Amino acid sequence: MAAGAKIDPMHQFVIEPIFGSFQQNNPFVxxxxxxxxxxxxxxxxLFMLGGMRRELAPQPNWQGRWQVAVEGLxxxxxxxxxxxxxxxxxxxxxxxxxxxxxxxxxxxxxNMPFGIVxxxxxxxxxxxxxxxxxxxxxxFAIVLGVGFWKHGLHFFSLFVPPxxxxxxxxxxxxxxxxxxxxxxxSLGLRPFIAMFAGHILVxxxxxxxVQGLNAGGGGIGxxxxxxxxxxxxxxxxxxxAAIQAYVFAILTALYINDAVxxx
Numbered sequence: 564m565a566a567g568a569k570i571d572p573m574h575q576f577v578i579e580p581i582f583g584s585f586q587q588n589n590p591f592v593x594x595x596x597x598x599x600x601x602x603x604x605x606x607x608x609l610f611m612l613g614g615m616r617r618e619l620a621p622q623p624n625w626q627g628r629w630q631v632a633v634e635g636l637x638x639x640x641x642x643x644x645x646x647x648x649x650x651x652x653x654x655x656x657x658x659x660x661x662x663x664x665x666x667x668x669x670x671x672x673x674n675m676p677f678g679i680v681x682x683x684x685x686x687x688x689x690x691x692x693x694x695x696x697x698x699x700x701x702x703f704a705i706v707l708g709v710g711f712w713k714h715g716l717h718f719f720s721l722f723v724p725p726x727x728x729x730x731x732x733x734x735x736x737x738x739x740x741x742x743x744x745x746x747x748x749s750l751g752l753r754p755f756i757a758m759f760a761g762h763i764l765v766x767x768x769x770x771x772x773v774q775g776l777n778a779g780g781g782g783i784g785x786x787x788x789x790x791x792x793x794x795x796x797x798x799x800x801x802x803x804a805a806i807q808a809y810v811f812a813i814l815t816a817l818y819i820n821d822a823v824x825x826x
Contacts, residue, residue: 670804
């Protein structure tokens, strides 16, 4: 955002009320964040609806291709979970698939140029650490629950590498334990930072385009370079949106594997 010559790239992350007001101590305030969360969930529901036809041989039309796309996405995550956890991975597929699809849709929709139609500028919910942080806490609640349920106190052997002398175990245990405690923070921080940083770069260089055009002369050359950079960053953000969803899902599966199979 720019107010005169001032650039405010942080304005796009501000949570603003659509109905209600923060000033009235009203706990029921409908915000832009809540709105776009519902939009993302609606888009996921509509997309998954196409895979509910359950035809053994999908027809060569748009409905058949839609079913193939949904089944392909499910199969992709199922294979990833199976390869990471093993036969018991089926139990944890619902959460890994939910996390992957939500992050994928939220990231991609936050990069869509809806703003060209007026006031429909998208709000990227995954640029808020509250979303990705809560998702990472859910993942680790599963890890801890499975680990202690299956192994009891033997779960702590996860922090002691096998085949190490007892002196090495004493030294490595606190390091491994702290590393384990950092996992939920890093898991949620990664997609948040990726979306946050990308959107700031696009906003800043988008303002360079406008200011260069307003300046005229040599500023037009700056605008052209800034436009090319914005186009490159937008393409990169679409790629990062998918990669971050995949990384979150695969790390969640690997962490659950640690709890299920220990060493």
